[in-house]
Amino acid sequence: MGERNRATTIADVATHAGVSQASVSRVLNGKQSVDPEIVRRVQASIAALGYAPSATARSLVSGRNDTIAMVVPDLENPLFQGILKGLSLAAAADGYRVLVADTAERVDDEEPTAIEARQRCDALVLCAPRMPEQQLRRLVERVAPVVVVNRPLPDLDVPIVGVDYVRGIRDLVDHLVGLGHRHLAYVTGPETSASNAERLRGVDEALALHHGVRIDRIPGGSRPEDGDAVAGAVLDAQRAGVTAVIAFNDLVALGLMTRLRELGLDVPGDLSVAGFDDVPMARYATPRLTSMSVPRGEIGAQAWARLRTLIGGGPVEHTVLYRPRLEARESTAAPARAGVPA
Amino acid sequence: MGERNRATTIADVATHAGVSQASVSRVLNGKQSVDPEIVRRVQASIAALGYAPSATARSLVSGRNDTIAMVVPDLENPLFQGILKGLSLAAAADGYRVLVADTAERVDDEEPTAIEARQRCDALVLCAPRMPEQQLRRLVERVAPVVVVNRPLPDLDVPIVGVDYVRGIRDLVDHLVGLGHRHLAYVTGPETSASNAERLRGVDEALALHHGVRIDRIPGGSRPEDGDAVAGAVLDAQRAGVTAVIAFNDLVALGLMTRLRELGLDVPGDLSVAGFDDVPMARYATPRLTSMSVPRGEIGAQAWARLRTLIGGGPVEHTVLYRPRLEARESTAAPARAGVPA
DNA sequence: CGTTTCTGAGAAACCGCTTTCTCGCATGGA
DNA sequence: TCCATGCGAGAAAGCGGTTTCTCAGAAACG
Numbered sequence: 001m002g003e004r005n006r007a008t009t010i011a012d013v014a015t016h017a018g019v020s021q022a023s024v025s026r027v028l029n030g031k032q033s034v035d036p037e038i039v040r041r042v043q044a045s046i047a048a049l050g051y052a053p054s055a056t057a058r059s060l061v062s063g064r065n066d067t068i069a070m071v072v073p074d075l076e077n078p079l080f081q082g083i084l085k086g087l088s089l090a091a092a093a094d095g096y097r098v099l100v101a102d103t104a105e106r107v108d109d110e111e112p113t114a115i116e117a118r119q120r121c122d123a124l125v126l127c128a129p130r131m132p133e134q135q136l137r138r139l140v141e142r143v144a145p146v147v148v149v150n151r152p153l154p155d156l157d158v159p160i161v162g163v164d165y166v167r168g169i170r171d172l173v174d175h176l177v178g179l180g181h182r183h184l185a186y187v188t189g190p191e192t193s194a195s196n197a198e199r200l201r202g203v204d205e206a207l208a209l210h211h212g213v214r215i216d217r218i219p220g221g222s223r224p225e226d227g228d229a230v231a232g233a234v235l236d237a238q239r240a241g242v243t244a245v246i247a248f249n250d251l252v253a254l255g256l257m258t259r260l261r262e263l264g265l266d267v268p269g270d271l272s273v274a275g276f277d278d279v280p281m282a283r284y285a286t287p288r289l290t291s292m293s294v295p296r297g298e299i300g301a302q303a304w305a306r307l308r309t310l311i312g313g314g315p316v317e318h319t320v321l322y323r324p325r326l327e328a329r330e331s332t333a334a335p336a337r338a339g340v341p342a
Numbered sequence: 343m344g345e346r347n348r349a350t351t352i353a354d355v356a357t358h359a360g361v362s363q364a365s366v367s368r369v370l371n372g373k374q375s376v377d378p379e380i381v382r383r384v385q386a387s388i389a390a391l392g393y394a395p396s397a398t399a400r401s402l403v404s405g406r407n408d409t410i411a412m413v414v415p416d417l418e419n420p421l422f423q424g425i426l427k428g429l430s431l432a433a434a435a436d437g438y439r440v441l442v443a444d445t446a447e448r449v450d451d452e453e454p455t456a457i458e459a460r461q462r463c464d465a466l467v468l469c470a471p472r473m474p475e476q477q478l479r480r481l482v483e484r485v486a487p488v489v490v491v492n493r494p495l496p497d498l499d500v501p502i503v504g505v506d507y508v509r510g511i512r513d514l515v516d517h518l519v520g521l522g523h524r525h526l527a528y529v530t531g532p533e534t535s536a537s538n539a540e541r542l543r544g545v546d547e548a549l550a551l552h553h554g555v556r557i558d559r560i561p562g563g564s565r566p567e568d569g570d571a572v573a574g575a576v577l578d579a580q581r582a583g584v585t586a587v588i589a590f591n592d593l594v595a596l597g598l599m600t601r602l603r604e605l606g607l608d609v610p611g612d613l614s615v616a617g618f619d620d621v622p623m624a625r626y627a628t629p630r631l632t633s634m635s636v637p638r639g640e641i642g643a644q645a646w647a648r649l650r651t652l653i654g655g656g657p658v659e660h661t662v663l664y665r666p667r668l669e670a671r672e673s674t675a676a677p678a679r680a681g682v683p684a
Numbered sequence: 685c686g687t688t689t690c691t692g693a694g695a696a697a698c699c700g701c702t703t704t705c706t707c708g709c710a711t712g713g714a
Numbered sequence: 715t716c717c718a719t720g721c722g723a724g725a726a727a728g729c730g731g732t733t734t735c736t737c738a739g740a741a742a743c744g
Contacts, residue, residue: 009700020724025702035722055462056401057700060729065398067441067462075427076622085417088444097459099409099441102430117439119407120397224626258626280418284600286568286628351730362694367732399730403699525706 008049017045028053053089063321068307069099069117070125071110077222078251078279080127082296083149083303087125090304096122107131107192111139118143123307125149125300130192145310147303151194158302159306160319165195165276168292168324169202172274175290175326177210180334181244181272184213185237187220187230189248189254196248199276203301216242220252227255233338235263237270243335250275250282250291268333278327287330294324350391359387370395395569409443410649411459413452414613419564420593420621422469424638425491425645427630429467432646438464449473449534453481460485463647467642472534489645493536502646502661503641507537507618510634510666511544512551514588514616517632517668519552522676523586523614525557527579529562529572529598531590538590541618562590569597577605580613586676592617592624592633599627599673610675620669629672636666 010028014021019038026032045051057152059065070087072080077309101117103109110128118124124146124148128136140146140158147159169186169241176184186203189196203215216237220230227247234245234256247253253275257267267273267287278293299322306317352370358364361380369384387393401407412429414422443459445451452470460466465486472480475495482488482500489501509526516597518526526576528545531538545557558579562572569589576587576598589595595617599609609615609629617624620635641664648659 007700010702011700021701022703022724022726023722026723029702033722038723052461054402056398056407056701057729058702059398060396060402060700060731061702063729065462075430081417081423084442085444088417088442089446092443097411097441097443097462099439100426100430101434101439102427104431119394120407120439224622227417228626247515254623258628258630261628280566281596281623284570284596285626286600286603288600349730352732353730363731364694364696364733365692368693371732375692380693396730399699400732401699402701402730402731405699 007054008051010051010053013042013045013049013051016042016049019241025241050222058244062120062190064311065120066095067097067099067121068123068125068304069101069114070127071101071103071114071117071141072127073103073105073107073110073129075102078281079249079277079294079296083300084128086297086300087304088300089297090301091307094304094308096304096308107265111135114139114143118146123147125303129194130190145307147306147310149299149303151315152198157316159310159317161302162307162319162323163195163294163299164203164323166202168276168294169246169322170206171197171212171326172276172292173203173206173213173215175328176244176246176272176274176332177213179244179272179332181214183216183241183245184232184244185216185218185242187218187227187247187252188236189220189222189252193222199248218245220248222248222252224251224255224258227252227257228259231256231259233264234260235265236269238265242271242334243273244274246274247276249277250279250289253291253331254281254285254291257287257289267331269336272335274332276324278324283325284328285331289328289331290332292324293327295322298322349395349396352393352395353652355391355393357389358391359383359612362678382600384652394460397436406464407462407654408437409439409441409463410465410467410646411443411456411463413445413456413459414469415444415445415447415449415452415471417442417444420623421492421585421619421636421638422593423662425444425469425642428639428642430642431447431639433645433649434468436646436650438646438650456481456485459580463607465489465499465653467645467649471536472532487649489648489652491645492639494679499658501652501659503644503648504661504663505537505636506663506665507540508544508547509590510618510636511541513666513668514618515545515548515552515557517614517670518586518588518614519555519676521586525558525583526586526588527558527576527588529560529569529576529582529589529594531562531564531594535564541590558584560587562594564594566597566600569594569599570601571597573598573601573605575615576602577607580607584613586614586616586674588616589618591619592621592631595631595633595673596623596627599629599631607658609673611678614674614677616674618666620666624669625671627673631667632671632674635669637664640664 005036010021010024023246024042026034027039049330081203090119091098101113103113107130110131124143126146127149220226257273275291278291282289282291350516352363352366356366366384368376369381433440443455449472452473468483469491492504560575562568595615599615617631617633620633624631624633
C-alpha cells in the first residue's frame with residue numbers, strides 16, 4: 001500500500017523552504033534572530049503546508065506539557081464544579097490546560113488515578129476529602145508538584161487551599177443563636193469526609209462558646225436525596241424542640257427543605273434551615289436558603305496560583321483558608337415561640 | 343551545579359538490569375516472549391529504581407496520547423457538567439482521559455481553543471451552541487476526529503449527539519395543553535443559541551398542531567438571573583391571560599419561580615411554570631419543577647462511544663438524538679379558571 | 685553430523701522537535 | 715592589510731521511548 005498520509009513535520013517545512021530544521025524551529029520560537037528572508041520563506045512554507053508543530057514532540061524535549069490535572073471525587077458536586085471552573089480559567093490565562101479526572105466517589109481509585117494523571121501532566125490539584133490521611137500524605141509526596149484542596153494536612157510541605165469550615169460553622173451558629181435559637185441540630189455529612197470533620201469541630205467550638213445552646217447531630221449525607229431521606233428525623237427533632245437545622249451543605253438543605261414543606265412544615269416559621277457552600281441554586285430556593293458562601297472559583301484560581309509558583313521552582317506558599325461569608329436569606333428567622341432569654 | 347536529578351529512564355533500568363533497552367521495553371509491554379530470567383531482573387530493577395515510563399515519549403512514538411478534549415462554553419451549566427461527567431467516566435473506562443476547556447461564553451475563543459486543544463489530544467468533543475454555523479463547519483473538518491454535541495449540522499460527515507429539542511418542546515406543550523392551558527408563553531434563551539432556535543421550532547410546530555392555542559414569546563436568557571429579571575414581563579403576560587410559561591431551561595424557570603412567588607403569584611395556582619433539562623435541582627424546587635428530562639450523562643457517554651469508533655478508524659456513526667422525557671411535577675397544573683373547551 | 689529454521693536478545697533507527705555545536709562569513713580593531 | 719570577534723545557519727545530538735533489523739545460538743530436520 002502507498003505511504004500513509006502522515007502529518008507534515010518540521011522537516012517537510014525545512015525542505016519546502018530550503019532551509020534547515022533548526023532555522024524553522026528558530027522562526028517558530030522566535031528566540032533567536034533569523035534572517036528576515038528566511039523568516040519569510042519559512043512562514044510561507046508553513047502556511048503553504050498547513051504545518052502545525054507537534055505538541056507531543058515539544059513536550060518530550062521541554063519536559064513539560066503545559067497541562068495540569070485535577071482529581072475530584074464527583075464532578076456533579078457544585079463545589080468542585082466551581083473550583084474546576086476557577087482553576088481552568090486561571091490556568092488558561094497562563095497558557096495551561098486542565099485535565100479532569102472524576103473518581104466517581106471511589107476512594108480506592110483516587111490514588112492510582114492521581115498517579116496516572118500526574119504522569120501526563122506537569123502538576124496536580126487534588127481534591128480527596130475522604131482519602132485516609134496517611135495515604136494522602138504518601139501520595140502527596142509522590143505526585144508533587146501538587147496542591148491539596150479543602151482539607152487540612154498539618155506538617156507537610158504542600159500548598160493547601162481551602163475553606164475554614166470550623167469558623168464557618170461557628171459563624172453560622174452565631175447567626176442562628178443571634179436570631180434566638182437555643183436548640184439546634186446539625187445534619188452531618190459523609191462520615192469519612194474531612195470537611196464534615198471540620199464542621200463538627202466547628203459545632204463543638206460553637207457549643208463551647210454559647211452556654212445553654214444545644215446542637216443535636218442527625219446523620220445525613222451530602223446529596224439532595226440525603227436531605228430528603230433525613231426529613232423524618234428532622235421533623236422528630238423539631239417536635240422535640242429543635243428550632244433550627246444546619247445541613248452539611250446546600251444540596252442536603254435543599255432536599256431537606258423541599259421534603260419538610262411536603263410534610264407540612266413551614267420554613268422558617270416552624271423551623272429555620274441553613275446550608276453551606278452557597279451553591280448557585282441556594283438563592284433561588286423557596287424560601288431562599290441561608291448559607292455560608294464559599295468562593296469556589298477563587299479557590300480554583302488560588303490553587304492555580306500556587307501550582308504555578310511550584311512549577312516555576314518557587315517555594316511552597318502558605319496555606320490559605322477562605323472564611324465563609326454568611327448569606328442570610330429567608331430560610332432562617334427568629335424562632336416562632338421565642339425562647340426564654342438566656 | 344552538579345548533574346541534575348533527572349527522572350530514571352528506560353536506559354537506567356536497562357543498565358541496572360544488565361540488559362538492552364529493547365528488552366526492558368518488551369517486558370513493559372509484554373507483547374513478545376522474553377526469557378523469564380530477564381523478565382525477573384527487569385522487574386526487580388524497575389521496582390528498585392522506582393521507574394515509571396514517560397507518557398510523553400510513548401505518545402511521540404505511538405502518535406496518540408489517550409486523551410480527548412471537551413470544549414464547553416460554560417462549565418457552570420449543569421447540562422455541560424452532566425455531559426462532561428458522562429464523557430469522562432465512559433472515556434476513563436477505555437483508558438482515556440478528558441481535557442476540559444471552558445471558553446467562558448466567549449464565542450470568538452471557541453475556534454482557537456478547539457484547535458489548540460485538538461493539537462494535544464487525540465479527538466474532540468465540541469459544544470458550541472452559539473458558534474456561527476459556517477465557522478463551525480470549517481472548524482469541524484479541521485479538528486476531526488470530533489463529535490458535535492447538541493446542535494444540528496446537516497450534510498456534514500460528523501457524528502452528532504444531541505437532544506431533540508423540537509420534539510421536547512412539542513411534548514411539553516402537549517402536556518400543558520392537556521392540562522387545559524390555551525394561552526402560553528415561552529421565555530426564550532440566548533438569541534444566538536442553536537438549541538433556542540430548536541425550541542422555537544418546537545413552539546411553531548406545536549402551534550401548528552394545536553388550533554386555538556397561543557404561545558407568546560418573552561425574551562429571556564439562560565441563567566437564573568435572567569428568570570429573575572423577566573418575572574415582571576411574565577407577570578404582565580399572566581394578567582393578560584397567559585396561564586402557563588415554558589422557560590428556556592430549568593435555571594431560568596427556577597429563577598423565575600422564585601421571583602414570581604415574591605411578587606405574590608402562586609405557582610401553579612395562578613400560573614404554571616415548566617423548565618427544560620431537568621437539572622438535579624429541579625425536583626427540589628418549590629414547587630417541584632416540571633421539566634423535560636435530558637440524559638446528560640448518556641449524551642457524554644454516547645459522544646465517547648462515537649469518538650472511540652472514529653479513533654479506531656471506524657465510520658462516522660449516525661446522529662443520535664435523545665427525546666426528552668416529561669417529568670411532570672408540581673409546578674404545572676390545570677389552569678385555575680379552566681378555559682372554555684376548544 | 686551438517687544445514688536450515690526458529691527464537692529471542694541487542695543494536696540501531698526512528699517518532700518530531702529543541703538546542704548545542706561547528707563553522708563560514710562579514711565586520712571591527714590594530 | 716590582517717587577525718580577532720561576532721553572528722547566524724546548518725549539522726547533529728539528544729528528549730525517552732518503541733520497533734525494526736541483525737545475528738547468534740538452539741532446535742529441528744534430512
